[in-house]
Amino acid sequence: MSTLNQVDLNDFYTVLKERHSVRAYDPTVKIPREELKEIVELSLSAPSSSNLQPWRFLIIDEPQLKEKLLPIANNQQQVVDSAAVIAVLGDLRSYERAEEIYAEAVRIGAMTEEVKANFVERLQKGYGSMGTDRLYQISLLDAGLVSMQLMLIAKAKGYDTVPMGGYNAEQFAEAFEVPETLKPILLIAIGKAAKPAHATPRLSADRVTYFNAFQK
Template sequence: MSTTMTTKPDFQTVIQERHSVRQYDPSVKIPREEMEAILKDATLAPSSSNLQPWRFLVIDDEDLLKKLHPIANNQEHVLQASAVIAVLGDLKWYEKGEKIYSMSEEAGYMTEEVKQRFIHTAENMYANLDPSIKESIVDVDAGLISMQLMLSARARGYDTVPMGGYNKDRFVEEFRIPSHYRSVMLIAIGKAAAPGRPTVRLPLEDVAFWNEI
């Protein structure tokens, strides 16, 4: 069964209704057009120098989900969900700089001079960073886009659960992920068969501080 959600609730409703859902209706298949719309929403997330290091591998083939199941510690929602999205970080993300900044110039968002300055920074500063710093940059940006993806899904009536508990080395090997892609997380997406478990949050005074900590 496929379904398309068109009603978009207000932002407060979206963030309050988003929960990590671990039971999905396996009969629901998200149409490709709808999935692409969710991913497109997600790509509006911010990134360092707007270099957009995120990459997605959308896994919706039944046999591939079965292959993923043991890699993801046999979590049942991997088999039930409409798809599992692997969020990857491109450790050579700066190589897209010329394309991105040329698009910005063509759109009238920056001058040729500014474009060349940004390209120089991308090709020199980012390219020569320590590998651990590169990993940190792509991890942060992948986290930003992952949250935006989950909120977009909820706004369209779908549910998600992010997964960090999987064998990343085995995933990279068995799904033939290129060596310059870093596996950051998996996100199961579909239609809930049961609501996510209610959770609590620490009071604001435990997590927010003003001017000193």
């Protein structure tokens, strides 16, 4: 391994070690929208089912809208003190963008037009025949993958985050006029910690890992 790669790897380990959920934020810190967009952009390399990328993001950074969100999120203070709250939603009709996605695969030479056409047809037929519950389950997994990547990227850029599942998704959808095809999955507060975050205990790999069979 080259010296440069070793340095990069050590930096990555540092991000993993130092990323903690932060609930106390410095309310004076603002994050430029271009930087928020960059964090989202970098997170989009996360994998997703059939590469359909069902994640959608609503970034809430206006103070009055964060105040509107506060009671919906069970009055968690980080909602208003953080620089922004990123709502991660799942698009239940993401398969409708298959043509757009795989046309790009053809453009970069990753597949032929014929392969693309057949693949897109199968995807649209297969996902289009799934029920809402199944599509939602798929989007839950994919949203989790992109959200974790987003939080690590934010930490690498010097920001802190906390994922929040403690909010009323139905009220959120109504208050922010979320289209019916988009389902709220989680909220991520992002900003600068007002005080150092503390590590939380984790079970060891030996406690959660098995090889080939489960112990009885």
